Amino acid sequence: MKLQYRERIRFLLVAFIIIFLGIVFLWKYPPVGDISKALPNDDAIKVLDDYNRFNSSKKLFILVKGFNDASLNKANKISKELSSLSQVENVYFDMDIDSDTKEYFSKSWYYFSDFDSSVKSFEQVKQKLKNLSDQMMSGDVYTPLNTDDPMGLFSQPTFIQSANQDGKLIVPNKGYCIIASIRPSVGDMEKSTILYNEVKSTFDKYGDSIIVYSPNFYSVENSAYISNDIHKITIITIIILISVYFFLLRTKVMLLFSMTTLFVSALIAVLVLRVFFDDVSILVVAFGASIATIAEDYLFMLFLNDDYKHKRFNKQVFWGFIATIFGLFVLSFISFPLISQLAIFALVSLSISYVIFAFIFPKLEFYSKENKEIQLTHNFNRYAKIPPILITIISIILILISIPRLNFDSNFRNLDYQNIPLLEAEKMFEQSLGESRMPVLIYGKSREDLLEKSKEIRKLLPTSYTVANVSLSGKDAKNRYDILKNYNFDLLNKNIEKASKEVGFRDGTFANSYNGIKNISTYNFDDKVINKLGFEIIKTDRGYMTLGYIMPNDKKYIENMPSVLVIDSKYLLSYSANKALSSFKLFFIIGFIGLVALIVFVVRKRFLYALNFLFFPTALVLSMFAMIGNFNLMHIFALFLMMIYGIDYGIYLANDKLGNSMRAVFYSCMTTFAGFGILSLSSVPAVYSMGYVSIVAILAILILFFQKKERG
Amino acid sequence: MRILFYLILLTVSIFAKNNFTEKRYFYTLDKTTIFKGSVDIVNDSSMVVSYVSPINKKLIQNGNKLTIEDLDEKKTQVVDLSKRMDMNMYFSFMRAINKKDFETLKTYFDIVKNDFSYSLSPKSKIKKVIEKMDIVMQGDNIRKMMIYFKNRDTIEITIP
Numbered sequence: 114m115k116l117q118y119r120e121r122i123r124f125l126l127v128a129f130i131i132i133f134l135g136i137v138f139l140w141k142y143p144p145v146g147d148i149s150k151a152l153p154n155d156d157a158i159k160v161l162d163d164y165n166r167f168n169s170s171k172k173l174f175i176l177v178k179g180f181n182d183a184s185l186n187k188a189n190k191i192s193k194e195l196s197s198l199s200q201v202e203n204v205y206f207d208m209d210i211d212s213d214t215k216e217y218f219s220k221s222w223y224y225f226s227d228f229d230s231s232v233k234s235f236e237q238v239k240q241k242l243k244n245l246s247d248q249m250m251s252g253d254v255y256t257p258l259n260t261d262d263p264m265g266l267f268s269q270p271t272f273i274q275s276a277n278q279d280g281k282l283i284v285p286n287k288g289y290c291i292i293a294s295i296r297p298s299v300g301d302m303e304k305s306t307i308l309y310n311e312v313k314s315t316f317d318k319y320g321d322s323i324i325v326y327s328p329n330f331y332s333v334e335n336s337a338y339i340s341n342d343i344h345k346i347t348i349i350t351i352i353i354l355i356s357v358y359f360f361l362l363r364t365k366v367m368l369l370f371s372m373t374t375l376f377v378s379a380l381i382a383v384l385v386l387r388v389f390f391d392d393v394s395i396l397v398v399a400f401g402a403s404i405a406t407i408a409e410d411y412l413f414m415l416f417l418n419d420d421y422k423h424k425r426f427n428k429q430v431f432w433g434f435i436a437t438i439f440g441l442f443v444l445s446f447i448s449f450p451l452i453s454q455l456a457i458f459a460l461v462s463l464s465i466s467y468v469i470f471a472f473i474f475p476k477l478e479f480y481s482k483e484n485k486e487i488q489l490t491h492n493f494n495r496y497a498k499i500p501p502i503l504i505t506i507i508s509i510i511l512i513l514i515s516i517p518r519l520n521f522d523s524n525f526r527n528l529d530y531q532n533i534p535l536l537e538a539e540k541m542f543e544q545s546l547g548e549s550r551m552p553v554l555i556y557g558k559s560r561e562d563l564l565e566k567s568k569e570i571r572k573l574l575p576t577s578y579t580v581a582n583v584s585l586s587g588k589d590a591k592n593r594y595d596i597l598k599n600y601n602f603d604l605l606n607k608n609i610e611k612a613s614k615e616v617g618f619r620d621g622t623f624a625n626s627y628n629g630i631k632n633i634s635t636y637n638f639d640d641k642v643i644n645k646l647g648f649e650i651i652k653t654d655r656g657y658m659t660l661g662y663i664m665p666n667d668k669k670y671i672e673n674m675p676s677v678l679v680i681d682s683k684y685l686l687s688y689s690a691n692k693a694l695s696s697f698k699l700f701f702i703i704g705f706i707g708l709v710a711l712i713v714f715v716v717r718k719r720f721l722y723a724l725n726f727l728f729f730p731t732a733l734v735l736s737m738f739a740m741i742g743n744f745n746l747m748h749i750f751a752l753f754l755m756m757i758y759g760i761d762y763g764i765y766l767a768n769d770k771l772g773n774s775m776r777a778v779f780y781s782c783m784t785t786f787a788g789f790g791i792l793s794l795s796s797v798p799a800v801y802s803m804g805y806v807s808i809v810a811i812l813a814i815l816i817l818f819f820q821k822k823e824r825g
Numbered sequence: 826m827r828i829l830f831y832l833i834l835l836t837v838s839i840f841a842k843n844n845f846t847e848k849r850y851f852y853t854l855d856k857t858t859i860f861k862g863s864v865d866i867v868n869d870s871s872m873v874v875s876y877v878s879p880i881n882k883k884l885i886q887n888g889n890k891l892t893i894e895d896l897d898e899k900k901t902q903v904v905d906l907s908k909r910m911d912m913n914m915y916f917s918f919m920r921a922i923n924k925k926d927f928e929t930l931k932t933y934f935d936i937v938k939n940d941f942s943y944s945l946s947p948k949s950k951i952k953k954v955i956e957k958m959d960i961v962m963q964g965d966n967i968r969k970m971m972i973y974f975k976n977r978d979t980i981e982i983t984i985p
Contacts, residue, residue, distance in 0.1 A: 249851050250858045251879055257954070257976055258853050622853045 120476045121370070128373045135380035142387065157685040157692075163554055164680050167649050167660050171295050173201070173312070173327040174542045177319075178288040184322075188281065188289035191323065194315050195293050200308035205292045206282055217642040223629070224585050224593050224636045226267035230600060233264060238605070239612035241265070246616055260623055263609060284545040297329055302336070305329035326538035335530040339395055342795045349794070350406070353787030357780055362416070367479045371412055371470075375405040378465035382458045390454060396799055397454045403803070404459045404754070406788030407437070408466030410761055412474070413777035413784075421475050429768060432715040433761035434467045436708060440757040443704045444750075449693040452750050459754070499819050501721040504729050511732035518739035523690035524683065528745060528799040550662040552680040553671065555579065558656040561586050566676050570661060573670055579661030580648040590636035602627045690746060697749055704753065708760050716767045722820055723763030730759045730813040737809050751789070751803035755810035758785065762814055767822070775818065782811050845982055852977035934958070 164170060175195070177188040192206040241264055249256055282290040297304035309330055316325055358368035379401045386393045414430045415421060441463070444456035555570065557563025564586035567579040585593070609623045643650070650659045663671065663679070671677045708727060716723040734752045738744035762781070765774040790811060793804025847860040862876040874884040881896040891904040934945040945958040956973040972980045
């Protein structure tokens, strides 16, 4: 067997073993579809993580449309079916509270109520009873006499009651509402998928008559959509790549080897990411095929310049590779998991591809005999008449015009797949059930401290709803107990008995008034009941935390309270995005200066020609951002990648005399389009944002083919 | 206790588009007050109860909104019914009685039908407050309704 074939078979064998092992590993530890996993791990995200630890965030909602008898029967049936699902813990539909909760409130009544502890004189008692009598006799509605507390010393505790009809939960004006507490957290993809499948198979029969929503469904459905996109994009990418090899390079054998190389390098890059990150975003896999195609540059350059045949070391390709690696290396330090994951992925996959293409492929002996005469770029140089300085000036003007018109879209959720049905369902349940209240995280050093802090909020904001509405701190409970024990109820009862006769009440009407207080027991904080009432107290590294709710207008009053944090996910995510943009700017400037220095060092004579491959695509892409009105982080990342790409081309073409490099770059542009341009077909904003940037950048690079090669 | 107020509304609602007289007897005072007024059931989701003596007030229910107007003092109070379980229960009764839907009423009462009357014994939460209710019929129409409370108060509503 020829040495060439032996090497090729050995290459394929090793590659397939790596591919097999890689696939097995990925099967076991799949990438995550939850875009929040790709967000920076800053204070804002930590707050959201804390919030997600509460069971109240683990919910499933079903709206049964309408209020007629059929709807009610359907809702009753659904609530039973829901109870039988494996990932559902409890189902809430009836408004009735259980016996434990009733007992808790009954025992704690005198603790929760506001108590008027002022001493009442006989005259005051008499006047109060007279008022009661008048109110009974002439009130607009029948008011039964409250003999337990005729003086009205205890006010009724305030609790938020869910909207209901006939004792059943409802979404006002829409229909009956069933709420289930579920087992999986939002980030638990495996169990969320089980829940999703069970829900779908059980409730699909009800069609449009019900709306089902759970925050867990985003990761399940969006992952499916993104996976679908990846399949679609990958197929088109492969078709274009095959076309390039078949119709332009006309080398079928090398296609197999180059595709295998790209696949192996992409797979190893994902595995390396696993070492650095607990969760690898599925978006990295989505971009993986695209990023891997960047390495095609190296192959085309080496192959078309006959470097394999002559066993030469190509310096342009080497410096192009170094420029790319430098840019990615700088970017990998950004504290934004999705971007740093993509940068590390690109760095590793391109490095492996470069090593294979530059050092292993020569042994596989792909010679230019497989490269038939193709005259695509023959004598192209005679059309290249635009002076580089003109391009540079145009680029600078475009950049200067665009910069003031750039608006950053800091809403991360705009990057995720816009799952309209779920987003609408979320909005409906949030507005109707949450009464537009905002959740707040309350932190305390101890449980007692936590309850005291909750009480402060309750005092400051009477419309707030916190654990202080349904419980008391030990200190307050003791205070109340002491106050009640010290109040002279015996004297009060004597006055009531005497005054009631004078007002006209029957003898003995108030004989049992305030009797409950005589046997009052000490207050007992009942964890189970408090939990049932929707309040959890969770232990943290720093103490304890709980979740409360405030009206949005009250946000300003608690912003300066260090132990209270408002959960405004839009604001928190924007904070993270803006922080990421700031650090991106820093890396961008460092990368830009580094790349300019590298070009000047490598290209020397025609550095302006080469620099335009950095300036012009950047200028056109920024103009695009200015025209569409805003840009996001993925736009910026794609621009950075395209800049790195452009540098490679600048270095290759600046010293190209025979036109082979131009051919290589042209083919590379086609594969770049196959890899990145195709992303614009995606329905995921994070993905198509990159596609649009790459199309504009490729267009800019094609225009740069018409640059005149003159000394810089 | 608010549930009782709505039971009173319930009692007047059954005399649709009619004047009524309501006698409230308070055991603890051993006194009786007589109220006069009218009720108008506009449609399935709307009704108006007007008291003319000894008070001058109007209770307007429309969907999930209840407006109480004090016509003498020109004061208005609005209540969101969707957040009030007791009120919702009342409207459930009202619908059931207007539709003569005894199946729904059976959720809250044990019902015994005699020749010219119904006897309703509460079996849900209202059992703590109400002893029993009697409805006297004249043909298909309700002639009189009595409510006996646990505290020995009574309310008697009659159509003149």
